[in-house]
Amino acid sequence: MIVPRRLQDAFATPVSEFGRYLRTETVGGVVLLVATAIALIWANSPSAELYQAIREIRVGPAALHLDLTLAQWATDGLLAVFFFVVGLELKRELVLGELSTIRRALLPVAAALGGMIVPAVLALLVGQGAPGMEKAWAIPVATDIAFALGVLALAGSALPTTARVFLLGLAVADDLGAIVIIAVLFSTGVHVVALLVAVAAAGTYWLLQRRRIRAWWLYVPLAVVTWVAMHDAGVHATIAGVLLGLLTRVKADPDEAESPAVRLEHRLQPWSAGFCVPVFALFAAGVPIGASALRAVFTEPVSLAVVVGLLVGKLVGIFASSWLVIRFVPASRPPGLDWRDLLAVSMLGGVGFTVSLLIAELALAEHEPQLVQTAKAAVLLASATASLIAAAMLVRRGRIHRLAGDPAE
Structure with a gap:
């Protein structure tokens, strides 16, 4: 694959690494899709009660407040690994990549902000006054990078490589926004002592990184202590993953072939994309999809707000913000990216899925549990629709690029 020099410089990492990242995310998207299909089939089969029973099995030490259900372990535990990888990618982009300078970060950050603010505003307008909307407005603000990149790789291979770069930068900035929302909106009753323990463990992790210590047997216990303390403190445990990812060193020393962040990303990305996120989807995506359930998606204000936020808000927010930045x-x-290319990529922002399902759980499970399943169904329906519409747009744009003789790489 031949990539222009300006793109190589933008990432400050080998082109092959970027290619590996895209391929991993694409494969991860396929595995995620399979896990979702299994969850939906299982939850709507005669053995649906078994599915629910497995979700509710409790394991873990009660003394540490970790006697969690398997579904909770998938949400709080496995997604912590996913968010650790997100933190690594975010740190690398902030220091070396697309978000490292104002000029590079301007477009993806503005697009991400627009893609979060507009869906939230539309969701609040559509679901105004409905029970659960106090926090459910946050459900459509997230974009699922695995699915989005997977659709782009499959349907938009003929588009310029800058489309992938733009989407990756947008997704990283979007992830940062989602992390902030989860940390602020869903942290309740914070226990100061436990939080101080988490901070101390994370600080020790950072100090070991600064001292160039590479002993994994020190880092793993520190990561576990940080996660347990963060969970006990009342802060959502996935934030521990993000925090440690951001504290990991991303610049390689002269005697190193690669930095700790790149090394960890290479090792953990397959586990995150191939196991952690699919298992989360297996436990989270099993919702009823009968006629009554689908009818509720378009009659319940919360679920309707989610659909409008993802399908309309994401497209309008990302494209309008991008237009304003590029205009000025x-x-x-x-x-090489045409306005219609940008519109097609913006449509991919409506693929919420992983983080949207997580926020649906966090926003509704405690006070409006009867709305959780409907909100999840809305996320799945809107994400699938956004994927199909975006794929059709990308295929059309790819055909035009091929006819015009524009190189995709």
């Missing part, structure tokens, strides 16, 4: 800062426009 022409140099920020990705080379």
Whole structure:
């Protein structure tokens, strides 16, 4: 694959690494799709009661407040690994990549902000006054990078490589926004002592990184202590993963072939994309999809707000914000990317899935548990619809690029 020099410089990492990342995310998206299909079939089969029973099995030490259900372990435990990888990617982009300078970060950050603010506003307008909307407005703000990149790789291979770069930068900035929302909106009754323990463990992790210590047997216990303390403190445990990812060193020393962040990302990305996220989906995506359940998606204000937020809000927010930035800062426009290309990529923002399902659980499970399943169904329906619409748009744009003789790489 031949990539322009400006793109190599933008990432400050070998081109092959970027290619491996895209391929891993694409494969991860396929595995995630299979896990979702299994969950939906199982939850709507004669053995649906078995599915629910397995979700509710409790394991773990009660003395540490960790006697959690398997579904909770998937949400709080396995997704912590996913968010650790997100933290590594975010740190690398902030220090070396697309978000490392104002000029590079301007377009993806603005697009991500627009893609979060507009869906939230639309969701609040559609679901105004409905029970659960106090926090459910956050459900449509997230974009699922695995699914989005998977659809782009399958349907938009003929688009310029800058489309992938733009989507990756957008997704990283979007992840940061989702992390902030989870940390602020869903942290309740914070226990100071436990939080101080988490901070101390994370600080020790950072100090070991600064001292260039590479002993994994020190880092693993520190990561576990940070996660347990964060969970006990009342802060959502996945934030521990993000925090440690951000504290990991991303610049390689002269005697190193690669930095700790890159090394950990290479090792954990397959586990995150191939196991952690699919298992979470297996436990989270099993919702009723009968006629009454689908009818509720379009009659319940909360679920309707989710659909409108993902399908309309994401597209309008990402594209409008991008248009404004490019209009006033022409140099920020990705080379070779047409406005209609940008519109198609913006449609991919409506693929919420993983983080949207997580936020649906966090926002509704405690006070409006009867709405959780409907909200999840809305996320799945909107994400699938956004994927199909985006795929159709990308295929059309790819055909036009091929006819025009534009190189995709």
